[in-house]
Amino acid sequence: MSSLVIVRNFMNEAWPKVLKLDKNKLTGAIPQEIGHLKELLCLNLSFNNFYGEIPQSICNLMNLQMLDLSNNHLTGEFPVALEILHFLSEFNISNNNLEGPIPTTGQLSTFRTSSFHGNPKLCGSLLIRDCSLVEEAPVYIIPAREYRMKVIFSIAFGLFFGVGVLYDQLVLFRYFG
Known part of the structure; x- marks a missing residue:
């Protein structure tokens, strides 16, 4: 079952507070429609086969307290807008292939470095990897x-x-x- 169908099924019901779809072998891109689940407190999509970018619409989930997108195949720039999720108390995007700087302000700066590990192209003071020095490793x-x-x-x-x-x-x- 595709992830888009799952999100649409939830949207037809009452607004869910918790969406835990970890370890389900889901594939495809995380749908933009995920941002319509405004009452969501917990979103766990870890240990699946999601690919592509983290949708910007996740930043619409202003009540989100837990976000786990770890152990997928996500790529692209780290969405800086995630720093506006002020209620996040748990956050994990480790073991993907995200890139770019991690914001040093806001809620994201409070998480352990293990929340970001396994993303060789991420940089910033949290990872002790200077963004000006990040480049492809020479072959x-x-x-x-x-x-x-x-x-x-x-x-x-x-x-x-x-x-x-x-x-x-x-x-x-x-x-x-």
Whole structure:
């Protein structure tokens, strides 16, 4: 069942206060309609297969006290507007692929760094990763010739080391054995 259908089904009923859909193997993007659930206090979509950006409409959930979007495949810029959710007491977006600066003001600055871990492109003072220094990690490509030389060196070193140890044992055995 897609996440959009689930949200629409909730919208046809009374406004839910808690929406816990963690560990349900849900896929797709988190629907923008999630922002219509204005009375929501708890939103847990963790451990699913959601992808795409965190919808800006989540910032409409002004009563939200708990938001857990961890362990999905979310990408894109960190929604700075999340800092207006003043009632958040639990927050976790760890283990996604979000990027950009984490606001240092508002409610978001009060959460532990573990709430943000596993997002290698997030930066800010909470993560001790300066945003001006964040860039793609360089990829080192070793040319085939250099690789062969390193392999040959390693084999030769191991062989000579083994012969040296064996010779040492023979000498020791001759004098003390």
